[in-house]
Amino acid sequence: MDDRILAMCELSNDLLFQKIPPERMGYYVDGALEAGRTAAAQFRGTDIRSLYQSGGIRIYRGGTGKKGYGVVLRGQATMSPEGCSVELYPDSIEELARHSGWEGRRLTGEEATEVHLAHEFFHIWEYQQHKSIVEELEGVVSFSLLGLKRHSHINRCGEIAAHAFAKELLSLPCLPNLYDYLYLIDTGKMARGDFEELCSRMERLLLGEDARYAVEGGAK
Template sequence: MKTATRTLPSDQVLGYAELKNDLLFHRIPCSKRRYYVERPLSIGREKALEYKARYGTDVGAICRDRGIRVSLNERQGTVGQIRFRAQIELSSQERVITLYKSSMEELRQCAGVLLPGRSFSLQEVTDIHLAHELFHDLEFTELGYTNKRLDDISSLSLGPLRIRASVAKTSEIAAHAFSCYLLGLPCLPNLLDYAYMIHSGTLTAAGFWQEMERCSEALENG
């Protein structure tokens, strides 16, 4: 019942939670972490509003106009222990977004864990993931990958040698923002991933809110 009275995490907090999943997060200076959250949020939001002005929320129409083939797979997308809800194949010959219907249905059923009173149809959940993958197509064809557009960080030091790398998760943050603002969602859609974890028992609701508080404090102190 407590989740019903809580304020949803901000874009910045959910973006920071995504950033923490980056393999090089520990190498990002604390003073730069807000930059790696706010810049990709801005990139995704700006592109979403541009497309929304032309298409509304019809993400399928955007894909058709861009020549992207959308495939709905009835099965679960699994590789070993990893489960996919959607994936995109990009090449100069063909661009295909594959959506896994059973995984979408699972996510639809558990959305209310963190969004009480807000139900999602299967089409809405599908559109969320379609928009996310569409953004990666935009990166591939015209924008350039978000992580490559932002500052690199020092990933390894070997004496005087400094090896630099990009922060890969910034591309995911931008895609979350694109999906959110194109479709008019109440928050970044990675909230649904946490709802699924709570629903499946791999995370408690209390643990989720504690993590959001830690992310908020880290942003404030960064």
């Protein structure tokens, strides 16, 4: 499945999604995907657990995964100047793996763990490098009144970048947020048709932008 469409699905979860002008969707999606891929390029071929070891990042095994807002947590990263760590919830990760079937194959528990570790590693890496793709990308106008404008960053771009990082580092066939959707569909929490509808809506948004590019490109 196309990375840009899955990235758009993630972007659509941003609280400020409606504030993004349609022609700017590609800017956020492509910028975030690129940031994740570029970061992964320097670690390619290195085992994710070795990256944790050499980065001094501890991995804890937590409980069953707390449920909040109907979302099952698979793990949580803690970042502080004193050190960084990731707490994993093996039961939730196993459950995700069990419901991750796609094109005749599903993740093993260990693979699902690695996906999660790679995702969190990106956030920790950004923290340690004092980098933030969310802040590097331009903000949107989130509030405007009488010439007064407030600009805000699009936080979900950090998630898109972390998905792209995990995909690249682990050579996954798709952006790993697809597994979250597969889980929701397989456990009856989301209708497959609704996911397909979401994907085509996201594609249309992106294509609208592409069409405008084409017009501009043709005019030069």
